[in-house]
Amino acid sequence: MLEDQLRRYFGFTTFRPGQREVITDVVARHDVFAMLPTGSGKSLCYLLAGYQLQGLVVIVSPLLSLMEDQVQHIRLYGEKRVAALNSFLPYEERQSVLQQLKALRFLFVSPEMLQSRQLLERLQEVNVVLFTVDEAHCVSQWGYEFRPDYLKLADVRRQLGAPPCLALTATADQRVREDIIDKLKMSDCHQHIYSVDRKNIALKVEAVQGTLEKQDRLIELVSMLQGPGIIYFSTREWTEEGAALIHQYTDLRVAAYHGGMANEERRLIQNQFLNDEIDVVCCTNAFGMGVDKPNVRYVIHFHYPKHMNAYLQEIGRAGRDGRPSLAVVLYTESDHELPLYILQKEYPTEKQLEQVIAQYIKGQDKELVATIALDVGCSETAARFLQEHISWWAPEMDSQALKQRLLQRIQERIALKTKALWELQQWLKKDSCRRARLLTLYDERLETSPKCCCDHCGLQLADFSRQKTIPVSEVVMPWERRLRLLLDQKEGSYGKKD
Protein backbone atom coordinates (compact mmCIF):
# COMPACT_ATOMS: atom_id res chain seq x y z
CA MET A 1 0.00 0.00 0.00
CA LEU A 2 1.20 3.47 -0.86
CA GLU A 3 -0.17 4.80 2.43
CA ASP A 4 2.00 2.40 4.40
CA GLN A 5 5.09 3.59 2.60
CA LEU A 6 4.03 7.21 3.06
CA ARG A 7 3.89 6.60 6.80
CA ARG A 8 7.02 4.48 6.95
CA TYR A 9 9.31 6.77 4.96
CA PHE A 10 7.88 10.21 5.67
CA GLY A 11 5.63 9.94 8.71
CA PHE A 12 2.55 11.35 6.93
CA THR A 13 -0.81 9.65 7.13
CA THR A 14 -2.58 11.13 4.11
CA PHE A 15 -1.61 12.34 0.65
CA ARG A 16 -2.07 15.90 -0.49
CA PRO A 17 -4.20 16.47 -3.60
CA GLY A 18 -2.54 15.02 -6.67
CA GLN A 19 0.29 13.12 -5.02
CA ARG A 20 -1.33 9.71 -5.03
CA GLU A 21 -2.53 10.03 -8.63
CA VAL A 22 0.89 11.14 -9.87
CA ILE A 23 2.74 8.40 -8.00
CA THR A 24 0.34 5.71 -9.20
CA ASP A 25 0.86 6.72 -12.84
CA VAL A 26 4.62 6.92 -12.47
CA VAL A 27 4.81 3.51 -10.84
CA ALA A 28 2.75 2.13 -13.74
CA ARG A 29 5.65 3.43 -15.90
CA HIS A 30 3.76 6.17 -17.71
CA ASP A 31 5.27 9.51 -18.56
CA VAL A 32 3.63 12.05 -16.26
CA PHE A 33 3.25 15.80 -16.49
CA ALA A 34 2.15 17.21 -13.14
CA MET A 35 1.23 20.81 -12.46
CA LEU A 36 0.70 20.98 -8.71
CA PRO A 37 0.43 24.14 -6.61
CA THR A 38 3.53 25.32 -4.77
CA GLY A 39 3.85 23.75 -1.37
CA SER A 40 1.88 20.68 -2.35
CA GLY A 41 4.84 18.35 -1.88
CA LYS A 42 6.02 17.73 -5.42
CA SER A 43 9.27 16.14 -4.29
CA LEU A 44 7.38 13.47 -2.42
CA CYS A 45 6.08 12.25 -5.79
CA TYR A 46 9.45 11.17 -7.16
CA LEU A 47 10.71 10.00 -3.78
CA LEU A 48 7.89 7.61 -3.11
CA ALA A 49 7.73 6.50 -6.74
CA GLY A 50 11.47 5.81 -6.51
CA TYR A 51 11.00 3.48 -3.55
CA GLN A 52 8.35 1.57 -5.46
CA LEU A 53 10.42 1.22 -8.61
CA GLN A 54 13.64 -0.14 -7.09
CA GLY A 55 16.40 1.63 -8.94
CA LEU A 56 18.05 5.00 -9.44
CA VAL A 57 15.92 8.14 -9.76
CA VAL A 58 17.61 10.97 -11.65
CA ILE A 59 16.28 14.43 -10.83
CA VAL A 60 17.15 17.31 -13.14
CA SER A 61 17.22 20.53 -11.16
CA PRO A 62 17.90 24.07 -12.42
CA LEU A 63 19.90 25.47 -9.48
CA LEU A 64 22.75 24.19 -7.38
CA SER A 65 21.26 25.77 -4.27
CA LEU A 66 18.00 23.96 -4.92
CA MET A 67 19.82 20.63 -5.22
CA GLU A 68 21.69 21.22 -1.99
CA ASP A 69 18.47 22.05 -0.15
CA GLN A 70 16.70 19.01 -1.48
CA VAL A 71 19.53 16.64 -0.67
CA GLN A 72 19.60 17.95 2.89
CA HIS A 73 15.85 17.68 3.14
CA ILE A 74 15.87 14.06 2.04
CA ARG A 75 18.67 13.23 4.45
CA LEU A 76 16.45 14.55 7.24
CA TYR A 77 14.04 11.72 6.45
CA GLY A 78 16.89 9.32 7.14
CA GLU A 79 17.65 8.56 3.49
CA LYS A 80 21.42 8.47 2.99
CA ARG A 81 21.48 7.10 -0.55
CA VAL A 82 21.10 10.51 -2.13
CA ALA A 83 23.62 12.86 -3.76
CA ALA A 84 23.93 15.94 -5.94
CA LEU A 85 26.55 15.87 -8.65
CA ASN A 86 27.74 19.33 -9.68
CA SER A 87 30.65 21.71 -10.04
CA PHE A 88 30.25 22.79 -6.44
CA LEU A 89 31.62 19.41 -5.39
CA PRO A 90 35.41 19.03 -5.13
CA TYR A 91 36.92 16.83 -7.84
CA GLU A 92 37.58 13.85 -5.58
CA GLU A 93 34.06 13.85 -4.21
CA ARG A 94 32.66 14.04 -7.70
CA GLN A 95 34.67 10.99 -8.69
CA SER A 96 33.53 9.14 -5.62
CA VAL A 97 29.87 9.82 -6.42
CA LEU A 98 30.46 8.54 -9.95
CA GLN A 99 32.05 5.37 -8.61
CA GLN A 100 29.15 4.71 -6.27
CA LEU A 101 26.14 5.36 -8.47
CA LYS A 102 24.95 1.79 -7.94
CA ALA A 103 24.51 2.46 -4.24
CA LEU A 104 22.36 5.55 -4.76
CA ARG A 105 18.59 5.87 -4.95
CA PHE A 106 18.36 9.57 -5.85
CA LEU A 107 20.77 11.65 -7.92
CA PHE A 108 20.35 15.40 -8.49
CA VAL A 109 22.03 16.91 -11.55
CA SER A 110 21.85 19.98 -13.77
CA PRO A 111 21.00 19.66 -17.47
CA GLU A 112 24.56 20.81 -18.25
CA MET A 113 26.08 18.06 -16.14
CA LEU A 114 24.08 15.51 -18.10
CA GLN A 115 26.14 16.44 -21.16
CA SER A 116 29.21 14.95 -19.51
CA ARG A 117 30.25 11.76 -21.31
CA GLN A 118 31.70 10.30 -18.18
CA LEU A 119 28.47 10.73 -16.24
CA LEU A 120 26.38 9.40 -19.09
CA GLU A 121 28.50 6.26 -19.40
CA ARG A 122 28.24 5.62 -15.66
CA LEU A 123 24.50 6.12 -15.74
CA GLN A 124 24.20 3.64 -18.60
CA GLU A 125 25.72 1.01 -16.31
CA VAL A 126 23.04 1.36 -13.64
CA ASN A 127 19.29 0.91 -13.64
CA VAL A 128 17.72 4.35 -14.03
CA VAL A 129 14.03 3.80 -13.29
CA LEU A 130 12.77 7.39 -13.40
CA PHE A 131 13.88 10.57 -15.12
CA THR A 132 12.44 13.56 -13.23
CA VAL A 133 12.54 17.13 -14.46
CA ASP A 134 11.87 19.46 -11.56
CA GLU A 135 10.73 23.06 -12.27
CA ALA A 136 9.95 21.79 -15.75
CA HIS A 137 8.82 25.18 -17.05
CA CYS A 138 12.56 25.88 -17.37
CA VAL A 139 12.59 23.61 -20.42
CA SER A 140 10.34 26.00 -22.29
CA GLN A 141 11.45 29.20 -20.58
CA TRP A 142 15.23 28.69 -20.79
CA GLY A 143 15.87 25.93 -23.30
CA TYR A 144 15.76 27.95 -26.52
CA GLU A 145 18.22 30.69 -25.65
CA PHE A 146 19.56 30.85 -22.12
CA ARG A 147 20.33 27.25 -21.20
CA PRO A 148 20.21 25.16 -24.37
CA ASP A 149 21.06 21.93 -22.54
CA TYR A 150 17.45 21.92 -21.36
CA LEU A 151 16.45 21.01 -24.92
CA LYS A 152 18.86 18.07 -24.95
CA LEU A 153 17.19 16.24 -22.07
CA ALA A 154 15.04 14.07 -24.33
CA ASP A 155 18.17 12.76 -26.02
CA VAL A 156 19.83 12.12 -22.66
CA ARG A 157 16.80 10.17 -21.52
CA ARG A 158 16.89 8.07 -24.70
CA GLN A 159 20.55 7.27 -24.07
CA LEU A 160 19.65 6.10 -20.58
CA GLY A 161 17.30 3.51 -22.01
CA ALA A 162 14.23 5.78 -22.09
CA PRO A 163 13.01 5.41 -18.50
CA PRO A 164 9.64 7.06 -17.70
CA CYS A 165 9.74 10.82 -17.41
CA LEU A 166 8.10 12.86 -14.66
CA ALA A 167 7.87 16.60 -15.33
CA LEU A 168 6.92 18.79 -12.37
CA THR A 169 5.98 22.45 -12.25
CA ALA A 170 3.62 24.84 -10.51
CA THR A 171 2.87 27.21 -13.37
CA ALA A 172 2.52 26.57 -17.08
CA ASP A 173 -0.24 27.59 -19.45
CA GLN A 174 -1.50 25.30 -22.19
CA ARG A 175 1.16 26.34 -24.71
CA VAL A 176 4.05 25.85 -22.26
CA ARG A 177 2.66 22.49 -21.14
CA GLU A 178 2.53 21.24 -24.73
CA ASP A 179 6.00 22.59 -25.38
CA ILE A 180 7.47 20.79 -22.36
CA ILE A 181 5.80 17.50 -23.27
CA ASP A 182 7.02 17.85 -26.85
CA LYS A 183 10.60 18.83 -25.99
CA LEU A 184 10.97 16.04 -23.43
CA LYS A 185 9.41 13.62 -25.94
CA MET A 186 6.90 12.35 -23.40
CA SER A 187 4.96 10.17 -25.80
CA ASP A 188 2.80 8.23 -23.37
CA CYS A 189 1.95 11.23 -21.22
CA HIS A 190 -0.60 11.31 -18.42
CA GLN A 191 -1.34 14.84 -17.25
CA HIS A 192 -2.35 15.97 -13.79
CA ILE A 193 -3.27 19.64 -13.88
CA TYR A 194 -4.40 21.50 -10.77
CA SER A 195 -5.69 25.04 -10.46
CA VAL A 196 -3.26 27.96 -10.47
CA ASP A 197 -5.75 30.02 -8.45
CA ARG A 198 -4.34 31.07 -5.09
CA LYS A 199 -7.44 32.30 -3.35
CA ASN A 200 -5.62 33.86 -0.41
CA ILE A 201 -3.58 36.17 -2.64
CA ALA A 202 -5.40 39.43 -3.43
CA LEU A 203 -4.46 41.07 -6.74
CA LYS A 204 -3.92 44.79 -7.22
CA VAL A 205 -2.56 46.93 -10.05
CA GLU A 206 -1.80 50.63 -9.70
CA ALA A 207 -0.97 52.97 -12.56
CA VAL A 208 1.31 55.83 -11.49
CA GLN A 209 2.66 58.91 -13.26
CA GLY A 210 6.37 58.56 -13.71
CA THR A 211 9.22 56.95 -11.81
CA LEU A 212 9.33 59.34 -8.86
CA GLU A 213 5.70 58.81 -8.04
CA LYS A 214 6.31 55.10 -8.30
CA GLN A 215 9.16 55.34 -5.79
CA ASP A 216 6.99 57.32 -3.39
CA ARG A 217 4.18 54.85 -3.72
CA LEU A 218 6.58 52.00 -3.05
CA ILE A 219 7.71 53.65 0.18
CA GLU A 220 4.11 54.24 1.24
CA LEU A 221 3.23 50.63 0.57
CA VAL A 222 6.13 49.03 2.40
CA SER A 223 5.64 51.44 5.34
CA MET A 224 2.05 50.43 5.63
CA LEU A 225 1.87 46.75 4.67
CA GLN A 226 2.38 43.83 6.97
CA GLY A 227 5.57 42.03 5.94
CA PRO A 228 7.65 40.18 5.19
CA GLY A 229 7.63 41.08 1.51
CA ILE A 230 9.38 40.65 -1.81
CA ILE A 231 9.80 43.46 -4.35
CA TYR A 232 10.67 42.63 -7.96
CA PHE A 233 12.67 44.97 -10.20
CA SER A 234 13.83 44.41 -13.76
CA THR A 235 17.46 45.51 -13.35
CA ARG A 236 20.19 44.85 -10.81
CA GLU A 237 20.83 48.53 -10.36
CA TRP A 238 17.23 49.18 -9.42
CA THR A 239 17.28 46.48 -6.72
CA GLU A 240 20.09 48.40 -4.99
CA GLU A 241 18.31 51.70 -5.49
CA GLY A 242 15.05 50.28 -4.12
CA ALA A 243 16.77 48.81 -1.07
CA ALA A 244 18.53 52.14 -0.41
CA LEU A 245 15.24 54.03 -0.60
CA ILE A 246 13.48 51.71 1.80
CA HIS A 247 16.43 51.80 4.16
CA GLN A 248 16.38 55.59 4.09
CA TYR A 249 12.68 56.16 4.66
CA THR A 250 11.62 53.24 6.85
CA ASP A 251 12.94 51.26 9.78
CA LEU A 252 12.59 47.99 7.90
CA ARG A 253 15.42 45.52 7.51
CA VAL A 254 15.97 45.37 3.77
CA ALA A 255 18.45 43.79 1.34
CA ALA A 256 19.03 43.70 -2.41
CA TYR A 257 19.42 40.40 -4.24
CA HIS A 258 20.43 39.71 -7.84
CA GLY A 259 22.48 37.39 -10.03
CA GLY A 260 25.54 39.65 -10.01
CA MET A 261 26.19 39.07 -6.34
CA ALA A 262 28.57 36.46 -4.95
CA ASN A 263 26.98 33.09 -4.26
CA GLU A 264 27.74 33.23 -0.53
CA GLU A 265 26.11 36.62 -0.23
CA ARG A 266 23.02 35.47 -2.10
CA ARG A 267 22.81 32.44 0.14
CA LEU A 268 23.17 34.59 3.24
CA ILE A 269 20.36 36.96 2.25
CA GLN A 270 18.06 34.12 1.29
CA ASN A 271 18.70 32.46 4.65
CA GLN A 272 18.21 35.68 6.58
CA PHE A 273 14.92 36.22 4.79
CA LEU A 274 13.83 32.66 5.56
CA ASN A 275 14.74 33.19 9.24
CA ASP A 276 12.79 36.47 9.50
CA GLU A 277 15.99 38.46 9.96
CA ILE A 278 15.20 40.53 6.87
CA ASP A 279 11.76 42.07 6.27
CA VAL A 280 12.01 43.03 2.61
CA VAL A 281 14.05 41.70 -0.30
CA CYS A 282 14.49 43.91 -3.37
CA CYS A 283 15.39 41.56 -6.18
CA THR A 284 15.49 40.66 -9.84
CA ASN A 285 13.86 37.47 -11.09
CA ALA A 286 16.95 35.63 -9.80
CA PHE A 287 15.23 35.43 -6.43
CA GLY A 288 12.52 32.96 -5.69
CA MET A 289 13.01 29.46 -6.98
CA GLY A 290 13.38 27.28 -3.93
CA VAL A 291 12.41 30.07 -1.54
CA ASP A 292 9.83 28.13 0.38
CA LYS A 293 8.91 30.64 3.08
CA PRO A 294 5.41 30.24 4.50
CA ASN A 295 4.71 33.75 5.80
CA VAL A 296 5.52 36.09 2.90
CA ARG A 297 2.67 38.62 3.15
CA TYR A 298 3.14 40.61 -0.03
CA VAL A 299 4.86 40.68 -3.40
CA ILE A 300 5.23 44.04 -5.12
CA HIS A 301 6.24 44.41 -8.75
CA PHE A 302 8.08 47.69 -9.21
CA HIS A 303 8.65 46.49 -12.77
CA TYR A 304 6.35 43.85 -14.15
CA PRO A 305 7.66 40.56 -15.58
CA LYS A 306 7.63 39.46 -19.20
CA HIS A 307 4.75 37.03 -19.16
CA MET A 308 1.90 35.69 -17.05
CA ASN A 309 3.68 32.47 -16.12
CA ALA A 310 6.48 34.48 -14.56
CA TYR A 311 4.00 36.76 -12.82
CA LEU A 312 2.21 33.79 -11.29
CA GLN A 313 5.46 32.17 -10.23
CA GLU A 314 6.55 35.37 -8.56
CA ILE A 315 3.34 36.24 -6.71
CA GLY A 316 3.04 32.57 -5.78
CA ARG A 317 5.84 33.08 -3.27
CA ALA A 318 3.34 34.93 -1.07
CA GLY A 319 0.93 33.31 1.34
CA ARG A 320 2.10 29.72 1.30
CA ASP A 321 0.75 29.42 4.85
CA GLY A 322 -2.72 30.04 3.41
CA ARG A 323 -3.20 33.36 5.22
CA PRO A 324 -4.38 36.47 3.34
CA SER A 325 -1.61 37.99 1.25
CA LEU A 326 -1.27 40.71 -1.35
CA ALA A 327 0.24 41.13 -4.82
CA VAL A 328 0.66 44.68 -6.16
CA VAL A 329 1.93 45.78 -9.56
CA LEU A 330 3.03 49.41 -9.95
CA TYR A 331 3.37 50.53 -13.54
CA THR A 332 3.73 53.60 -15.72
CA GLU A 333 3.10 53.90 -19.42
CA SER A 334 6.82 54.25 -20.03
CA ASP A 335 7.44 50.76 -18.62
CA HIS A 336 5.91 49.31 -21.74
CA GLU A 337 8.68 49.56 -24.31
CA LEU A 338 11.77 48.46 -22.40
CA PRO A 339 10.99 44.75 -22.22
CA LEU A 340 10.75 44.63 -26.00
CA TYR A 341 14.27 45.98 -26.35
CA ILE A 342 15.67 43.54 -23.84
CA LEU A 343 13.90 40.75 -25.65
CA GLN A 344 15.45 41.60 -29.02
CA LYS A 345 18.94 41.50 -27.57
CA GLU A 346 18.58 37.77 -27.16
CA TYR A 347 18.93 37.43 -30.91
CA PRO A 348 21.42 38.52 -33.56
CA THR A 349 20.49 41.21 -36.07
CA GLU A 350 20.26 40.13 -39.70
CA LYS A 351 23.64 41.70 -40.37
CA GLN A 352 25.29 39.89 -37.48
CA LEU A 353 23.67 36.69 -38.64
CA GLU A 354 25.16 37.06 -42.13
CA GLN A 355 28.61 37.79 -40.73
CA VAL A 356 28.54 34.77 -38.46
CA ILE A 357 27.39 32.43 -41.22
CA ALA A 358 30.04 33.75 -43.60
CA GLN A 359 32.78 33.17 -41.02
CA TYR A 360 31.42 29.78 -40.12
CA ILE A 361 31.35 28.59 -43.74
CA LYS A 362 35.05 29.39 -43.97
CA GLY A 363 36.05 27.42 -40.90
CA GLN A 364 33.23 24.88 -40.43
CA ASP A 365 33.96 24.78 -36.73
CA LYS A 366 30.80 24.64 -34.66
CA GLU A 367 32.64 25.35 -31.47
CA LEU A 368 33.76 28.70 -32.83
CA VAL A 369 30.32 30.04 -33.70
CA ALA A 370 29.77 31.64 -30.30
CA THR A 371 33.18 33.32 -30.38
CA ILE A 372 32.54 34.74 -33.84
CA ALA A 373 29.11 35.93 -32.75
CA LEU A 374 30.54 37.76 -29.75
CA ASP A 375 33.16 39.35 -32.03
CA VAL A 376 30.50 40.86 -34.27
CA GLY A 377 28.69 42.34 -31.28
CA CYS A 378 26.04 39.78 -30.29
CA SER A 379 24.96 39.49 -26.67
CA GLU A 380 26.01 36.31 -24.88
CA THR A 381 22.51 34.91 -25.13
CA ALA A 382 22.39 35.61 -28.86
CA ALA A 383 25.78 33.96 -29.30
CA ARG A 384 24.57 30.84 -27.54
CA PHE A 385 21.40 30.82 -29.56
CA LEU A 386 23.42 30.89 -32.80
CA GLN A 387 25.89 28.27 -31.64
CA GLU A 388 23.08 25.90 -30.79
CA HIS A 389 20.94 26.39 -33.87
CA ILE A 390 23.83 26.35 -36.33
CA SER A 391 25.07 23.08 -34.91
CA TRP A 392 21.59 21.59 -35.46
CA TRP A 393 20.94 22.88 -38.92
CA ALA A 394 24.23 23.59 -40.65
CA PRO A 395 24.98 19.95 -41.56
CA GLU A 396 21.91 19.69 -43.75
CA MET A 397 21.69 23.17 -45.28
CA ASP A 398 23.63 25.56 -47.48
CA SER A 399 24.33 29.03 -46.15
CA GLN A 400 21.32 30.66 -47.83
CA ALA A 401 18.89 28.11 -46.46
CA LEU A 402 20.56 28.29 -43.08
CA LYS A 403 20.17 32.03 -42.95
CA GLN A 404 16.50 31.86 -43.93
CA ARG A 405 15.79 29.12 -41.41
CA LEU A 406 17.48 31.11 -38.63
CA LEU A 407 15.69 34.33 -39.51
CA GLN A 408 12.42 32.47 -39.47
CA ARG A 409 13.13 30.94 -36.07
CA ILE A 410 14.17 34.30 -34.62
CA GLN A 411 11.00 35.89 -35.90
CA GLU A 412 8.90 33.10 -34.41
CA ARG A 413 10.57 33.44 -31.04
CA ILE A 414 10.23 37.20 -30.92
CA ALA A 415 6.59 37.03 -32.01
CA LEU A 416 5.87 34.46 -29.31
CA LYS A 417 7.49 36.50 -26.57
CA THR A 418 5.97 39.76 -27.74
CA LYS A 419 2.55 38.18 -27.60
CA ALA A 420 3.13 36.89 -24.07
CA LEU A 421 4.26 40.34 -22.99
CA TRP A 422 1.28 41.95 -24.66
CA GLU A 423 -1.04 39.55 -22.87
CA LEU A 424 0.34 40.67 -19.52
CA GLN A 425 0.11 44.34 -20.48
CA GLN A 426 -3.52 43.90 -21.48
CA TRP A 427 -4.18 42.28 -18.14
CA LEU A 428 -2.67 45.26 -16.33
CA LYS A 429 -5.12 47.57 -18.11
CA LYS A 430 -8.11 45.33 -17.48
CA ASP A 431 -11.08 47.05 -15.82
CA SER A 432 -12.95 43.96 -14.68
CA CYS A 433 -12.12 41.15 -12.25
CA ARG A 434 -8.41 40.35 -12.58
CA ARG A 435 -8.70 36.87 -11.12
CA ALA A 436 -11.39 35.86 -13.59
CA ARG A 437 -9.26 37.06 -16.50
CA LEU A 438 -6.13 35.38 -15.16
CA LEU A 439 -7.90 32.07 -14.85
CA THR A 440 -9.23 32.15 -18.41
CA LEU A 441 -5.61 32.36 -19.60
CA TYR A 442 -5.13 28.98 -17.91
CA ASP A 443 -8.36 27.51 -19.26
CA GLU A 444 -10.02 27.75 -15.87
CA ARG A 445 -13.16 29.51 -14.73
CA LEU A 446 -13.64 31.51 -11.55
CA GLU A 447 -16.50 29.78 -9.75
CA THR A 448 -16.67 31.92 -6.62
CA SER A 449 -14.65 35.04 -5.85
CA PRO A 450 -12.68 34.95 -2.63
CA LYS A 451 -13.34 37.62 -0.01
CA CYS A 452 -10.31 39.69 -0.98
CA CYS A 453 -10.21 39.17 -4.72
CA CYS A 454 -8.79 42.11 -6.65
CA ASP A 455 -8.87 45.88 -7.06
CA HIS A 456 -11.99 45.61 -9.20
CA CYS A 457 -13.80 43.56 -6.58
CA GLY A 458 -13.63 45.93 -3.63
CA LEU A 459 -10.18 45.16 -2.28
CA GLN A 460 -9.24 47.21 0.82
CA LEU A 461 -5.52 47.79 1.28
CA ALA A 462 -6.17 48.48 4.97
CA ASP A 463 -6.88 44.78 5.42
CA PHE A 464 -3.21 44.12 4.76
CA SER A 465 -1.68 46.84 6.92
CA ARG A 466 0.56 46.34 9.89
CA GLN A 467 -0.98 46.32 13.35
CA LYS A 468 0.94 49.51 14.07
CA THR A 469 0.62 51.56 10.92
CA ILE A 470 2.97 54.44 10.29
CA PRO A 471 0.78 57.28 8.97
CA VAL A 472 1.89 58.36 5.55
CA SER A 473 2.38 61.93 6.74
CA GLU A 474 5.08 60.73 9.11
CA VAL A 475 7.07 59.16 6.32
CA VAL A 476 10.02 61.46 5.94
CA MET A 477 10.04 63.08 2.53
CA PRO A 478 12.51 65.86 1.94
CA TRP A 479 11.29 68.92 0.04
CA GLU A 480 13.71 68.31 -2.83
CA ARG A 481 11.98 65.05 -3.62
CA ARG A 482 8.53 66.60 -3.30
CA LEU A 483 9.50 69.37 -5.68
CA ARG A 484 11.02 66.99 -8.19
CA LEU A 485 7.89 64.93 -7.99
CA LEU A 486 5.70 67.94 -8.74
CA LEU A 487 7.88 69.02 -11.64
CA ASP A 488 7.94 65.48 -12.94
CA GLN A 489 4.16 65.30 -13.00
CA LYS A 490 3.83 68.64 -14.72
CA GLU A 491 6.27 67.60 -17.40
CA GLY A 492 4.50 64.29 -17.65
CA SER A 493 1.23 65.98 -18.58
CA TYR A 494 2.90 67.36 -21.70
CA GLY A 495 4.35 63.98 -22.53
CA LYS A 496 3.28 61.99 -25.51
CA LYS A 497 0.05 60.04 -25.46
CA ASP A 498 -0.16 56.23 -25.67
Added chain:
DNA sequence: CGACATCGATATAAATCGATGTCGGTGCCTTATT
Protein backbone atom coordinates in the same frame (compact mmCIF):
# COMPACT_ATOMS: atom_id res chain seq x y z
C1' DC B 1 12.62 53.24 -24.16
C1' DG B 2 15.12 55.86 -20.44
C1' DA B 3 18.88 56.22 -16.96
C1' DC B 4 23.39 57.39 -16.75
C1' DA B 5 28.10 58.43 -18.33
C1' DT B 6 31.19 60.93 -21.30
C1' DC B 7 32.55 64.67 -24.17
C1' DG B 8 32.93 69.06 -26.32
C1' DA B 9 31.35 73.68 -26.82
C1' DT B 10 30.40 77.60 -24.41
C1' DA B 11 33.39 81.68 -23.26
C1' DT B 12 35.99 87.52 -18.73
C1' DA B 13 35.34 81.33 -15.58
C1' DA B 14 33.47 77.55 -13.46
C1' DA B 15 29.71 75.03 -14.29
C1' DT B 16 26.00 73.87 -17.48
C1' DC B 17 23.82 72.26 -21.72
C1' DG B 18 23.01 69.35 -25.39
C1' DA B 19 24.61 65.71 -28.32
C1' DT B 20 26.10 61.06 -28.37
C1' DG B 21 26.90 56.45 -26.68
C1' DT B 22 26.02 52.34 -23.76
C1' DC B 23 23.40 49.20 -21.29
C1' DG B 24 19.63 46.63 -19.35
C1' DG B 25 17.79 39.19 -16.70
C1' DT B 26 17.81 34.40 -15.60
C1' DG B 27 23.06 29.76 -14.40
C1' DC B 28 25.25 25.93 -15.41
C1' DC B 29 30.15 24.67 -16.61
C1' DT B 30 35.44 25.91 -16.89
C1' DT B 31 39.83 18.79 -15.72
C1' DA B 32 45.59 23.61 -19.65
C1' DT B 33 51.57 22.08 -23.22
C1' DT B 34 52.21 29.09 -24.59
